[in-house]
Amino acid sequence: MAASFNWQNxxxxxxxxxxxxxxxxxxxxxxxPIEERPQKLLETFxxxxxxxxxxxxxxxxxxxxxxxxxxxxxxELYRRDIGRLCxxxxxxxxxxxxxxxxxxxxxDLMREAREIEWVGEQAQIELGSRLWPTAAEALHKxxxxxxxxxxxAKQMFGDDPDVQRQIATFAxxxxxxxxxxxxRASLPVKPIDKLQVYHIETIKAALCKxxxxxxxxxxxxxxxxxxxxxxxGQLLDLxxxxxFPGSDQERGRLIGDxxxxxxxxxxxxxxxxxxxxxxxxxxIIATTMARRLLEGYNSLRPTFVSMGMQEICGEASxxxxxxxxxxxxxxxxxxxxxxxxxxADQSLFKLINHEQDSHEQDSHATLAGNIDxxxxxxxxxxxxxxxxxxxxxxxxxxxVDFQVSVICQELENRAPPVISTxxxxxxxxxxxxxxxxxxxxxxx
Numbered sequence: 001m002a003a004s005f006n007w008q009n010x011x012x013x014x015x016x017x018x019x020x021x022x023x024x025x026x027x028x029x030x031x032x033p034i035e036e037r038p039q040k041l042l043e044t045f046x047x048x049x050x051x052x053x054x055x056x057x058x059x060x061x062x063x064x065x066x067x068x069x070x071x072x073x074x075x076e077l078y079r080r081d082i083g084r085l086c087x088x089x090x091x092x093x094x095x096x097x098x099x100x101x102x103x104x105x106x107x108d109l110m111r112e113a114r115e116i117e118w119v120g121e122q123a124q125i126e127l128g129s130r131l132w133p134t135a136a137e138a139l140h141k142x143x144x145x146x147x148x149x150x151x152x153a154k155q156m157f158g159d160d161p162d163v164q165r166q167i168a169t170f171a172x173x174x175x176x177x178x179x180x181x182x183x184r185a186s187l188p189v190k191p192i193d194k195l196q197v198y199h200i201e202t203i204k205a206a207l208c209k210x211x212x213x214x215x216x217x218x219x220x221x222x223x224x225x226x227x228x229x230x231x232x233g234q235l236l237d238l239x240x241x242x243x244f245p246g247s248d249q250e251r252g253r254l255i256g257d258x259x260x261x262x263x264x265x266x267x268x269x270x271x272x273x274x275x276x277x278x279x280x281x282x283x284i285i286a287t288t289m290a291r292r293l294l295e296g297y298n299s300l301r302p303t304f305v306s307m308g309m310q311e312i313c314g315e316a317s318x319x320x321x322x323x324x325x326x327x328x329x330x331x332x333x334x335x336x337x338x339x340x341x342x343x344a345d346q347s348l349f350k351l352i353n354h355e356q357d358s359h360e361q362d363s364h365a366t367l368a369g370n371i372d373x374x375x376x377x378x379x380x381x382x383x384x385x386x387x388x389x390x391x392x393x394x395x396x397x398x399x400v401d402f403q404v405s406v407i408c409q410e411l412e413n414r415a416p417p418v419i420s421t422x423x424x425x426x427x428x429x430x431x432x433x434x435x436x437x438x439x440x441x442x443x444x
Contacts, residue, residue, distance in 0.1 A: 139168075
């Protein structure tokens, strides 16, 4: 089937599939062997897949990648030298493991993986506890062979040294895969907003266990955990407060390294905001990304201003990091202004005017279209409200207030005001303004 079917031709046509059709298409792709699946098409769907969470068959490769899934980036968003992993390296990692794995053990694990449920978290951990350490050992063997034999290194990893570095990162995280997944099962779902006391105790217990290994194991664990958090600086606060069971020197090195990795990852995500410019991005998604990045940077502030941070990182490195964060805030400000604030009035009125033009038509298609446009208008209004929440910190209060004022004035001047208009006023200016307009419309 895969050999005769041209998936490439479907990429452009499938981007607008409704959710139910997308689930059906993904279910069909799930029936294909891993090597025959249309990866470019799946990359196109990946943002929607993370929201829809379609049912997927458990495979040994998926089970293997569970501990590292928060570290994986698409090739377009991947950035070297910050401890992240590129999805393009997954086949290289998988092949290296298969070459070093005992064939009988490998086949047994594949069979057992197919028999467990995707949602069976405990079953995943139990089977993974046999898979991840063995996979780490296999990768360490492959890396040792690559270090001693250049031809073998080129055959396994190609000419790019970054691929071999990624394989080492894969191995390091697989080595603590059981600890990562056990901690994840006890922590809030991603993205983690705030850690409660019992969450902190879970992390402390894992750190105590990992310290018996090596500093690299602890560093990998914390970096994976930070990738799941909106406010990763909370982990640095825990370490600074002495939650790490080690000497001051060990803790200092760990804080410095982790702070650098967290900052670099936030900067990477901020740089990726540029890819949304000029596109018809969902305004809620755009403002949510900006808000989470801003909260991530804010969570680092206590660590940056602490007296000990200059000694850990050095004055020059600390100043450079703080300058980069300042530039990132400017980038977020520019992104919010260009993507949401400046376009808000035109986008809203275009949607509303289109709805009014077709208001007297009563076909099902027209009514469905009006509902979609009203939902889009409400999304834009809600996004502008989120911008108002961030306005003071980003220094865009005047621009946001002006747009809200212009839009509300135009909406209030429309006669007679309808429920959809009152709803937009509620989102933009609050319930009191919406109530005033409603009372005015009924002559109170």
